[in-house]
Amino acid sequence: MPERSSAQIGKDAELHALEYLQQQGLRLLAQNWLCKRGELDLVMLDGDTVVFVEVRYRKHAQWGGALASIDGRKRQKLILAAQFFLLKEHRWADHPCRFDVVAIESTPRGTADLNWLQDAFDS
Numbered sequence: 001m002p003e004r005s006s007a008q009i010g011k012d013a014e015l016h017a018l019e020y021l022q023q024q025g026l027r028l029l030a031q032n033w034l035c036k037r038g039e040l041d042l043v044m045l046d047g048d049t050v051v052f053v054e055v056r057y058r059k060h061a062q063w064g065g066a067l068a069s070i071d072g073r074k075r076q077k078l079i080l081a082a083q084f085f086l087l088k089e090h091r092w093a094d095h096p097c098r099f100d101v102v103a104i105e106s107t108p109r110g111t112a113d114l115n116w117l118q119d120a121f122d123s
Contacts, residue, residue, distance in 0.1 A: 017042065021042070026046045029089075049098055078099060100119065
């Protein structure tokens with residue numbers, strides 16, 4: 001059986017995160033939203049709040065794992081992409097916003113642990 005590509009693993013992780021967030025009551029507004037400043041993995045609605053979700057998958061927790069992989073530069077790119085989203089999608093511009101992270105890490109048992117960190121960082 002051939003190994004899955006990094007791109008396929010990433011898509012699977014995003015789908016897993018999307019399904020989980022929808023089970024928690026969030027509604028999908030956009031997926032893989034692209035602009036010249038970057039990409040937003042998921043844009044969700046939690047009640048009246050627009051939620052920009054970064055999905056991170058790591059096979060191993062070494063070097064701090066999935067959550068630690070979001071450094072200051074990555075946060076800045078997400079903030080800029082979110083600003084562009086709100087400029088393009090005017091109807092959401094007056095809604096409160098937050099940045100969440102869904103970190104998915106493989107376990108030695110061959111399963112995946114999902115950690116949803118709400119309001120992970122400020123803009």
